[in-house]
Amino acid sequence: MSSIEQRKVSRxxxxxxxxxxxxxxxxxxxxxxxVKRGDTFxxxxxxxxxxxxxxxxxxxxxxxxxxxxxxxxxxxxxxIGDHNGAVxxxxxxxxxxxxxxxxxxxxxxxxxPAEFESRxxxxxGSIQSSLYRALDKNGISEKLGSEMAEILSSEIDFNRDxxxxxxxxxxxxxxxxxxxxxxxxxxQALEFINDGETHRAYLFxxxxxxxxxxxxxxxxxxxxxxxxxxxxxxxxxxxxxxxxLHPVLKKWRSHKGVDYGATTGxxxxxxxxxxxxYLGTKGAYGRFIEIRHSNGIxxxxxxxxxxxxxxxKGSKVDQGQIIGYVGKSGLATGPHLHYEFLVNGSQVDxxxxxxPPGPPISxxxxxxxxxxxxxxxxxxxxxxxxxxx
Ligand SMILES: [Zn+2]
Numbered sequence: 426m427s428s429i430e431q432r433k434v435s436r437x438x439x440x441x442x443x444x445x446x447x448x449x450x451x452x453x454x455x456x457x458x459x460v461k462r463g464d465t466f467x468x469x470x471x472x473x474x475x476x477x478x479x480x481x482x483x484x485x486x487x488x489x490x491x492x493x494x495x496x497x498x499x500x501x502x503x504x505i506g507d508h509n510g511a512v513x514x515x516x517x518x519x520x521x522x523x524x525x526x527x528x529x530x531x532x533x534x535x536x537x538p539a540e541f542e543s544r545x546x547x548x549x550g551s552i553q554s555s556l557y558r559a560l561d562k563n564g565i566s567e568k569l570g571s572e573m574a575e576i577l578s579s580e581i582d583f584n585r586d587x588x589x590x591x592x593x594x595x596x597x598x599x600x601x602x603x604x605x606x607x608x609x610x611x612x613q614a615l616e617f618i619n620d621g622e623t624h625r626a627y628l629f630x631x632x633x634x635x636x637x638x639x640x641x642x643x644x645x646x647x648x649x650x651x652x653x654x655x656x657x658x659x660x661x662x663x664x665x666x667x668x669x670l671h672p673v674l675k676k677w678r679s680h681k682g683v684d685y686g687a688t689t690g691x692x693x694x695x696x697x698x699x700x701x702x703y704l705g706t707k708g709a710y711g712r713f714i715e716i717r718h719s720n721g722i723x724x725x726x727x728x729x730x731x732x733x734x735x736x737x738k739g740s741k742v743d744q745g746q747i748i749g750y751v752g753k754s755g756l757a758t759g760p761h762l763h764y765e766f767l768v769n770g771s772q773v774d775x776x777x778x779x780x781p782p783g784p785p786i787s788x789x790x791x792x793x794x795x796x797x798x799x800x801x802x803x804x805x806x807x808x809x810x811x812x813x814x
Contacts, residue, residue, distance in 0.1 A: 454510065455605060460500040469496070473504045477512050483527070483534040484515075490536060494525065505603060516602060524602065541600040541607065547807060549594035556587055569595060569609050576612060576626050576639050579649045579780070581619050592618045594805050611637075614801035627801055629786060629794050638783065642798055644791050646783035650718070651697040651775075652744065654685065655726065655764055656751070662686040662761060665774035681772035682725070682765040689730050689760040691751040695742040696724050696764075704738050710763070711755020714748055720781065725765035728757045 458472045466484040470477075484490055494517060505514040515527040516539060524539040550563035560570040573595055574583040581587075598610035617624045626647050630637040639647045663684035699718035707713040712729035714736075730752025742748060753760045766775035786794045 454506040455503060455603065456506075457501055457503040460496050460498055460502065462498040464496055464498070466496065469502050473502065475504055475512055480512060480515070480527075480529075480534055487534075487536070490527075493536065503605075514603075518607065524607065539602055541602055543598050543610065544601055545596065545613070545804070546599050546609075547594065547596050547804060550592070552587060552591040552593075553589055556583065559593075565595065566609055569597060569612065572612055573615055573617070576615065576647065577617055577624055578653060579647060580624050581617065586619055588620045591620065596801055596804050614798075614805055616805050627794070627798050629790075629797065631787075631790065640786055640794065644786035644794055646785055648744075648783045649780035650744070650783050651722075651724075651766075651780045652694060653775075655694050655696045655724075656685050656687055656691060656762060657694070665772075665776070682727075682763050683775060685751075685762045685764065687751045687760065687762060689750070689752050691762075692747045693726055693729065693749045693751060693762055695744060695746045695748050696766075697722070698744050699724075699742060701736060701738055701740045701742060701748075704732060704736060704740075706754070709756035711757065712749070712752065713755070716742060716748075721769040723767040723770075725763075725767070727763040727765075728752055728754050728761060730754065730760070 456473050458469050460469060467481065470481060470484070484494075497520065499520040501518045503516040503518065504512050505516070506512050513529045517523075517525045517527070519525075524541070526537050526539045527534055528537060548563055548565040548569065550559040550565065552559045556570060556574075557567060560567060573593065574581075577583075594616045595612055596614040597612045600607045600610060611628060612626075614627045615625065625642055626639040627642070628637055629640055641647055661683055663680055665683055666680045695716055697716070697718045699716040701714060702717045702723070703713065703715040705713065707727075710725075710727035712727075712732065714726045714729065714732065716724050716726075718724065726749060728751070729749040732749045733747050736742070736748060751760050751762050757763075764775070765772050766778055767773070768778065
């Protein structure tokens with residue numbers, strides 16, 4: 426953790442802006458074009474005002490380019506030129522995050538994977554009307570905002586708990602290429618003051634297994650061993666209840682699960698780590714998965730349209746791993762996920778069950794973690810929480 430800078434841009438997607446900017450401090454030109462449907466290298470080079478036969482020939486006839494580069498609408502091509510305006514480098518940024526450079530060398534143009542430079546950035550803001558407006562106003566991408574919401578999801582319900590006056594600060598890594606921002610990386614630390622209460626989370630990577638997680642200041646796992654919902658974005662269409670009129674059977678029955686409305690094909694995540702105990706069709710449940718977790722807990726997922734590939738009875742799954750997709754198989758009026766949470770074999774209301782927290786930072790690593798926390802806190806303290814900033 427060394428350099429830190431404050432950054433103000435407006436960005437909602439993680440692609441760089443379409444811009445022709447002069448980077449006077451480094452003395453070259455950067456031009457950028459987004460690939461449109463039906464574009465060819467020739468048409469994009471034309472829009473970039475590049476008239477370079479050697480480069481055109483390389484892009485059109487090189488077998489390496491043919492194999493590795495397929496232009497797709499939404500990709501972007503950036504050209505970098507020297508003081509005289511001659512192109513020295515072309516950078517291809519694909520929408521899926523791949524970045525490839527085409528460089529001018531003594532041996533002519535060559536293709537090489539681009540190397541990013543990682544920087545640390547600090548973003549902060551205060552909420553007046555909505556979180557997304559506050560993110561936008563302070564130049565923080567929606568992607569980072571939803572990652573923040575995901576990290577704090579066991580402490581704050583971002584759909585319901587956000588108040589005007591709430592404040593946040595996010596310390597994150599970002600990828601730069603030729604001094605130009607490309608994409609955000611992981612959130613390293615964050616602070617969120619919700620309704621007067623301060624929540625903090627710090628990223629820590631276990632050097633032994635390279636697994637990372639978010640922890641409170643004293644090393645407690647911020648995540649529960651179970652997700653609040655097995656779907657990323659969802660709404661509960663039918664809660665857990667003792668009695669309800671069954672929509673298909675038209676009979677009064679108890680509903681020993683939670684229904685989440687979602688479109689067919691929405692990915693379903695294992696809500697906790699465990700072993701698949703059942704995967705197959707099961708009567709009214711339709712396509713069905715049951716996972717056995719530790720401490721006598723099981724979870725059930727019903728009415729699936731399909732299962733995730735390679736999963737079978739006995740497979741180990743991690744929390745958040747995609748196990749299948751929403752559908753309406755079995756006894757269902759429309760596509761939804763029927764989710765059950767069982768403790769010692771009986772269904773309980775998952776919204777009322779006490780979810781055990783994930784494992785804390787182990788004793789042998791706690792000092793390393795504390796040092797990281799001190800460094801991150803110093804950086805987070807650089808934000809100035811001024812309402813309306
Ligand atoms: Zn149901």
